[in-house]
Every structure is written in structure tokens, then in C-alpha cells.
Amino acid sequence: MSKGYARGSVDKTLFIRKHERHVILVQVYVDDIIFGSNNDSMCNEFVAAMQGEFKMSMMGEITYFLGLQVKQLKQGTFISQSKYYFNLLKKFELENCKEVVTPTTTNYLMDLDEVGQQVDSTKHKGLTGSLLDLITSRPTIQFSVCLYARFQSNLKESHYKDAKGILKYLKGTINVGLWYPSNSKITLSGFSNFDYASCKLDRKIISGTCHLLGSSLISWNRKKASLYGTLHS
Amino acid sequence: MKLGKVPLYCDNTSAISLTKNPIQHSKTKHIEIRHHFIRDHVRKGDCEIKFVKTKNQLADLFTKPLVRDRFNKLRKKLNILDLKNVI
Numbered sequence: 001m002s003k004g005y006a007r008g009s010v011d012k013t014l015f016i017r018k019h020e021r022h023v024i025l026v027q028v029y030v031d032d033i034i035f036g037s038n039n040d041s042m043c044n045e046f047v048a049a050m051q052g053e054f055k056m057s058m059m060g061e062i063t064y065f066l067g068l069q070v071k072q073l074k075q076g077t078f079i080s081q082s083k084y085y086f087n088l089l090k091k092f093e094l095e096n097c098k099e100v101v102t103p104t105t106t107n108y109l110m111d112l113d114e115v116g117q118q119v120d121s122t123k124h125k126g127l128t129g130s131l132l133d134l135i136t137s138r139p140t141i142q143f144s145v146c147l148y149a150r151f152q153s154n155l156k157e158s159h160y161k162d163a164k165g166i167l168k169y170l171k172g173t174i175n176v177g178l179w180y181p182s183n184s185k186i187t188l189s190g191f192s193n194f195d196y197a198s199c200k201l202d203r204k205i206i207s208g209t210c211h212l213l214g215s216s217l218i219s220w221n222r223k224k225a226s227l228y229g230t231l232h233s
Numbered sequence: 234m235k236l237g238k239v240p241l242y243c244d245n246t247s248a249i250s251l252t253k254n255p256i257q258h259s260k261t262k263h264i265e266i267r268h269h270f271i272r273d274h275v276r277k278g279d280c281e282i283k284f285v286k287t288k289n290q291l292a293d294l295f296t297k298p299l300v301r302d303r304f305n306k307l308r309k310k311l312n313i314l315d316l317k318n319v320i
Contacts, residue, residue: 071316078316101305104298140308142295175316176308190241191285193292208295216312222295 017042034065068137069177076184080177081137085170088130092167099172100165103144117157124155127163134170137177139210139220141166146222184214238278241271242285249282 005026008014015026022039024046033050037043050056062070071078089095131145144166151159188211195206210220243249252275274280293299294307 080316101301102299106298106300138313139311140294140304140313143298173315176313177316179312179314181312188239190239190280191290191292192241192243193290193296194245195296206296208292210292210295210311212291212311220292220295 029066032065034062067133074182076179076181078177078179079137080175081134082174082177084130085134085174088127088134089167089171092127092164094164094167094171097164097168097171100168101172103141103166103169104147104162105165112151112154112156119155119157119160124160124163125152128152131163131166138170139178139217141170142220142222143208144169146224178217180216181214184216186214188213239280240283241280242283242290244285244287244290246284249284252282 005015005017008016013028015028017024019042022037022042024035024037024039024042026033026035026046035043035046047058051058061072064070067081067084069080069083128145128149131141132149135142135145148159148163148166190209190211192209193207204224206222206224208220208222211218252272271282275282287293291307291310294304294311299307
């Protein structure tokens with residue numbers, strides 16, 4: 001802070017310092033730090049300051065951060081989680097499973113399945129957690145994972161089968177991730193959508209939004225709303 | 234950095250009209266004041282609501298399960314790609 005860094009207004013762990021036309025962005029997560037700048041000397045200055053103050057090592061160009069694999073190319077940046085996913089497949093012994101093309105079928109049936117057999121929930125709560133983590137680089141599974149996550153308190157065999165469906169979908173698209181081309185325009189646009197009474201269990205509304213910077217996805221959200229008054233929010 | 238009016242795409246024309254013209258009738262009387270948030274921002278010029286055909290509605294991916302072709306089409310439009318198609 002004393003070196004002229006300003007704290008981000010939304011993300012409190014983002015620090016920004018501007019100097020003429022140069023800018024350095026520093027993102028801190030507990031004891032991991034990533035930073036980027038359009039000026040090399042600002043980077044070097046930051047590294048020197050950090051190493052002087054704390055016992056830290058410089059890892060060089062970012063390739064792996066909090067489970068995200070980052071590939072920086074001339075044409076852009078690619079973010080994926082294939083290693084994380086491989087480990088997940090091994091854990092659930094699904095390495096040789098068949099692949100499917102979409103995470104959830106359109107005629108999906110999800111209910112409480114009160115007569116179904118209960119499954120050991122500890123292991124499968126772990127699966128939900130892992131799948132939620134995977135959404136970071138795979139927004140396409142968001143809908144399916146949230147659908148499955150709703151039954152955590154009383155998980156039955158049929159729900160577990162659906163979760164395996166998501167894993168099978170991921171297996172077919174293992175190297176898919178978010179792509180941010182370097183030549184994209186800086187224009188923000190948003191999309192908003194509702195699906196009336198689509199939740200088969202309680203007929204609540206499901207809303208979804210996503211924001212694109214240039215042509216790449218930067219934020220997304222999916223929510224089950226309870227009021228139809230929230231329709232035009 | 235100035236972003237100007239941020240376009241927000243929606244495929245529901247009546248929802249769009251409501252953001253432009255705050256009419257009240259029996260169908261909309263249950264909408265609470267706090268949900269007129271977006272209308273405020275439209276008035277201030279922070280964003281503008283635009284119409285998009287349902288087939289180009291990218292947020293569909295987050296609200297319902299889709300068939301294969303549409304699923305993959307939307308996925309590509311959101312720049313969620315396979316590494317080998319990128320390089």
C-alpha cells in the first residue's frame with residue numbers, strides 16, 4: 001500500500017498501481033500471488049520489493065495457479081483444468097467410461113427419488129465439490145452440476161448416476177477450456193435469460209446471465225428464483 | 234476505461250418494453266420496487282437492453298439442458314474451446 005498500490009473496489013485482493021501509461025495488476029490469494037504488467041521494469045521492481053520484504057520465490061511465467069492450468073500463447077491465453085479432471089476420474093474409477101455429448105439430456109427426470117437406495121454421501125459430497133470447482137473453467141456444466149447439487153442432503157443412486165453423466169461428458173471434452181484471444185476488442189456485453197417454471201421439482205424460475213468481454217466469457221451466473229415478481233429484475 | 238452503454242441482450246420483448254416504459258398494469262403489479270434496479274441503470278445510460286433472438290441467446294446454456302448441436306454451438310460462441318482448435 002505504501003508503494004502507491006490502490007486496492008480494488010470489488011475484489012479486495014486485487015491491487016493496482018498506475019504510473020504514466022504503465023499499469024501493474026497484482027492478485028493475492030492467501031500466500032500465492034499473480035501479477036501482470038505492460039512494463040517489465042515495473043514487474044522487476046515488484047518482485048524485488050516482495051523478495052526484500054518476505055521469503056518468497058519467483059516462479060516465472062504463470063502456468064498453474066490454484067488448480068487452473070494457464071497457457072499463454074502469442075494469439076491469446078487458454079485456461080483449463082484437465083489435470084484436476086484426470087485425478088477426479090481416477091478417484092471415481094471412471095477412466096474407461098463411455099463418453100457422452102452433453103452433460104444432461106433434454107428429457108432429464110430429477111425428483112427426490114424417495115424409494116431409491118441411499119448412497120454413501122461423504123464420497124459423493126466430495127464429487128459435488130470437485131464438480132463445482134470444475135465450473136471455473138467449464139461453465140457449460142454449470143446447469144447440470146447445480147441440478148445435481150440440489151440433492152446433497154439425501155442423495156440417492158439415481159442422482160449419483162446423473163453426476164456420473166457429467167463426468168462422462170467431461171471425459172469426451174477433456175482439453176476444453178476458456179480461450180481469451182489477445183486481439184479481441186474491449187467491449188462488454190451481457191446476456192440475460194429466464195426459464196419459467198422449469199425446475200421440475202418445485203416449478204421455480206431458473207435465471208441465467210453471462211457477460212462477454214470482446215468475444216470471451218468473463219462472468220456467468222445461474223440462479224433459481226422463488227418469486228415471479230423477480231421476472232424483470 | 235470507458236465502456237459506454239453496456240448492451241444487455243434479452244429475448245423477451247415485453248421485459249424489454251418494461252425497462253423502457255414503466256407502465257403498471259395487473260400483470261406487473263407484483264414487481265417490487267427493488268427489482269426496478271435495471272430500469273434505473275437504463276435511465277442513467279449505464280446499459281441498454283437489446284433484443285436478441287432466442288436462437289442467439291447465449292445465456293440459454295445456463296438455464297436449461299440443450300440438445301447436442303445447440304449446446305456445442307453456444308459453447309463455441311462463448312469461446313469455450315478445445316485446445317487443439319485454438320492453436
